[in-house]
Structures are given as C-alpha cells and as structure tokens.
Amino acid sequence: MTVLIAGLLLFLGVHSVRIVADGWRGAQLARLGEKKWKGVYSVAALAGLILVIWGYGLARQQPVALWSPPTALRHLSGLLMLFSLVLLAAANVPRNSIKARLHHPMLLGTQLWAVAHLLSNGTLADLLLFGSFLLWSSADLVSAIGRDRRAVTHYPAGTLRGTLIAIVAGVALWVLLAFWLHGVLFGVRPFG
Template structure:
C-alpha cells in the first residue's frame, strides 16, 4: 500500500506542482522547452508505470479491505459514465485545442471554438475525470480508492492548472478564447456564450469512440481480469 500511495502522490504532484506552475516556467527557461518536455515525459511514464505496478501488487493484498461493493445499479451507472468518458477522451485527443501540448497555435484559427470545445475546453481531462469517477463507484477497495481517487483529483485540478499556465503564456489570446468557452462541461452553452452543435464534433470521432468503448467493454476481463459487462 505504501508503494501505491507514494506512486499516486508522485504522479499527482508532478503534474500539479510542476507542469502547470511557475516551477515549470523556471525549469524550461534554464534548459529549454524541448529538454524539459523530454524529462517531464520520462518522469510521467515512470510515474504511471509505478502507479500501475503498485496497484497490481496492492489489489490482491490481504489488507485491501473493501468499503462498498458493486451492485447491478452501480454497474449500469458506471457503464454509462464510461461511454461518455470514452467519447470525451477520443474527441478531446483528436480535436485541435489550444489547451493541448504544443497546440497553442490553434488560437490563431478564427474557428477554433467549435465542436467539443463549445462544450468544454478540456474534453480529455473531463473524460479522465468521468472514467475515474465511474471506476470509484464500482471499486470500493482501498487500492482502488487510492488509484482512481488520485486520477480524479489530477484530472479536475489539472484543468485549472492548464488554464493558469496558458493564461501566463498567451495573455490576451488566451483571454479571448477563455471568455468564449468554459472549463465545466456545458457551462458556456447554459450561459448563452455558446450553442450546442453536435455535427461539428465529427461523426467519425464519435464512431471511433463507440468502437473503442465496445472493445474495452468486451475485452475488459482479458485486459484487466475483471468483467465490465453484467
């Protein structure tokens, strides 16, 4: 358990206390953006691997008590959240977005705010948040709470961290983009700053997400040793 907690702490703090702060700016100013991104990527991969191995070792340990169990209702809720999560993640990864790494230039496009960005400017992270929340619902054991709780916290606080980083780096360009969009999904639409246009998202993106969702749902017992479907 100690290794899992240490891995979760390292992975979360690496992103929240380094990536999105002035610490990142200071390091990049000294060694350059390229070397910084290389070192940060290596640290992230190492942290993610540590987290995975720590969870694998902890999930079957005798002390890994469970505080709640999966039920038919929570299983169906989780499956619904996973569908939305996969759509957000796939669309987020395939949509030009100035909040993504090395995509700040998207702000120069007059039509940058379209599709999923009308819903949220952080679709990938909100997808991760939904994925983590859904898994927390059906994984009430201590190891699961640490793993999925850490990923949920990282995704939610990560949106604010990226916003702060982009604001420092891009100034007025970022302000114009931020005022047209929202961090919280659908907030810009509900406030009247945007309108929902599903067609702009790209039906091919939604189709890819559905295929990935089906593959994960049916392949879950082979990939992770636990059935996702009833």
C-alpha cells in the same frame, strides 16, 4: 499500498506542476528547452505510471474492502465510461465541437472515468487510485480554466466531421474496452 501511493505521488505530482508551479515550469522550459523538458517530464511520468500499475496490482492481491457496490452501479459505470471515452477522443481529434464547447475534454473524461470506477469498485486501493485521479483532474480543470481566462484563450469552432470522428472513435474504444480489452488488461470484464 506503499508502491501505489508512491506511484500516485510521482505520476500526479509531475502532472500537477502546472497547477502549483506554472512559473517554475516556464522557467525550466526556457532553461532546458522544450525537448529536454518533455524528455524529463515523460521519464518521470512513465516511472510514476509503472509504479501506479504495479502498486495497484499488488494491492488487488490483498484487497481491503470498504463497501460493496450494488450491481446496478456497474451499468451506470459503463454508461459513464462511454461518455468518458468520447471525451478522451475529443481531446485528441482536431476541430470537433465537443472540444470547442468544453475546452478541456480530457480532464472532464478523467473525472468521469474516476467517478465510474469509484461507483463500481469498493476497495481501499480503488479509493486511493480513482479518488486521487478525481481530485487531481478537478484541481487541474480549475487551473486550466483560470489559465484560459487570463490568456483569453479561444478554441477553434468544431466541424461536423471532427465531431463525428471523435464520437465514433470514443464509442469504438468503449466497445473494445468494455467487451474485450478491459478483461485482457485488468482481469475484469465489465459486462460479463
């Protein structure tokens, strides 16, 4: 569990700088320049992600069961993941109505991803991993909304084309993950 916790602290800590120390972040950006800042940030985030993956894998070898989720929650989890992946796609597709309306679809998608996995998994490692991401994404969403209000941020209107691309990409990613890739990467097949 120690490796998982260390990874979560590093990965989510790096991603929390803007939440807790936005002024310091701005000063470092100015001092280092955007490329150097992004390089340091990326190396730290990647190291944290590697520790999270390794630590979660280690924790799964000796699971500490907290609850046993009913099978029905797997289906609800699958539905939530569909919406989560559409939101993830919307965060990366320019000029779509989802991003225009929700403003921060990646954070909302992360929240749904975390809730979906908390519903269908019941070990201590799951609670630490997905619970941490749920708490972080909720705090980051509140912070991002506050920054938008202070900066009077306006999001460009979405187009039908951008919206359809986001939806199709999210659904395609969901099908790929749900019926093949999740099993290959994580050894768990959500639907069989």
